[in-house]
Amino acid sequence: xxxxxxxxxxxxxxAENLIKFFHNRDNASVIQVLTNNPHAKVLERCKxxxxxxxxFNRIAFTKTDNVLNxxxxxxxxxxxxxxxxxxxxxxxxxxxxxxxxxxxxxLLPKYGGKGMYGMNVHKAVVANNETETGITIxxxxxxxxxxxxxxxxxxxVNENDSAEDIAxxxxxxxxxxxxxxxxxxxxx
Numbered sequence: 682x683x684x685x686x687x688x689x690x691x692x693x694x695x696a697e698n699l700i701k702f703f704h705n706r707d708n709a710s711v712i713q714v715l716t717n718n719p720h721a722k723v724l725e726r727c728k729x730x731x732x733x734x735x736x737f738n739r740i741a742f743t744k745t746d747n748v749l750n751x752x753x754x755x756x757x758x759x760x761x762x763x764x765x766x767x768x769x770x771x772x773x774x775x776x777x778x779x780x781x782x783x784x785x786x787x788l789l790p791k792y793g794g795k796g797m798y799g800m801n802v803h804k805a806v807v808a809n810n811e812t813e814t815g816i817t818i819x820x821x822x823x824x825x826x827x828x829x830x831x832x833x834x835x836x837x838v839n840e841n842d843s844a845e846d847i848a849x850x851x852x853x854x855x856x857x858x859x860x861x862x863x864x865x866x867x868x869x
Contacts, residue, residue, distance in 0.1 A: 683709035683867040686757040688765035689716050693723025695763035695784065695855055700730050702860035709867050713755050717742065717767055743770050752777065759867055762821060763859070766798055769821050781821040782866065784859050786851045788833055789817040793826030803844035803851070811838050814847060816854045818862050832862045 685703065689696045693714070700711045714727050719736040727734035741747035749772050752760065762769070762783040774781060785793060785802075792802045792814075806814045815835035820828035834857075836850045 682707070683758040684756060685709060685711045685759050685761055685863065685867075686752060686755055687711055687714045687761045687763050689714060689721060689723040689763050690718050690766045691721055691723065691764050693721065693726045693764070694852070695859060696723050697726045697730065698856050699761065699763065699860050699863060700727075700732055702864075704730075709758070709864065712757070713751075715748065715751070717765070723764075739767070742767065746772060749773050749776055759863065761863060764799075768795075768825060769823075771823055774821065774823060779820060782831065782863070783819055783821050783826075783828070784855055785817045785819065785826055786814075786848075786855075787817065788813070788815045788835065789819060789826055789830060793817075795825050797826065800844055800848065803847040806838060806847055807842065807844050814838055814851065816851060816858065818859065831866070832858065834858050 687696045687699060696714055703710045711732055714723060714732055714734040716723055716736045724734050737748050752773060760777055760781040769781060787793065787802045792805050813835050815833055817830055818832040819830045822828040834854045836854060838847060
């Protein structure tokens with residue numbers, strides 16, 4: 682049984698989707714969710730779904746080995762960032778090489794980097810009159826959104842689409858593709 686640990690910062694819809702996708706599967710399961718936000722809605726979702734969830738602060742994440750030690754104890758086969766907003770520390774990346782992935786709400790390398798998340802991305806797509814956007818699932822490295830690309834899915838941006846319209850399209854792509862890509866990665 683492959684073990685998945687999810688990192689999230691907000692509402693947790695992607696985390697919930699992954700938890701439900703792997704629930705009652707014999708090949709993998711989400712064993713834990715970690716968040717940097719003690720008020721994140723993802724904690725409520727985990728409680729309802731009976732998945733272990735913990736919050737941590739920046740010091741535990743970047744200045745000590747506390748989060749690294751939690752991960753070592755969990756022994757995940759894959760660490761999945763699902764709306765997690767902090768840059769991942771090198772001590773964790775070094776301990777879990779090629780085992781940390783992220784989903785980004787744009788077609789990288791466009792609209793990546795520090796501060797480019799959520800509605801910031803979708804507003805930039807509208808402001809630049811893009812005709813398409815999408816999601817990118819990629820490996821995480823020491824730089825924001827620069828790890829090797831694993832998968833991309835595209836959607837059309839219509840002339841009258843608002844940032845909210847684009848967000849809805851991106852959310853659909855994430856719900857459809859993210860769990861399948863995670864499952865595929867765990868089969869190697």
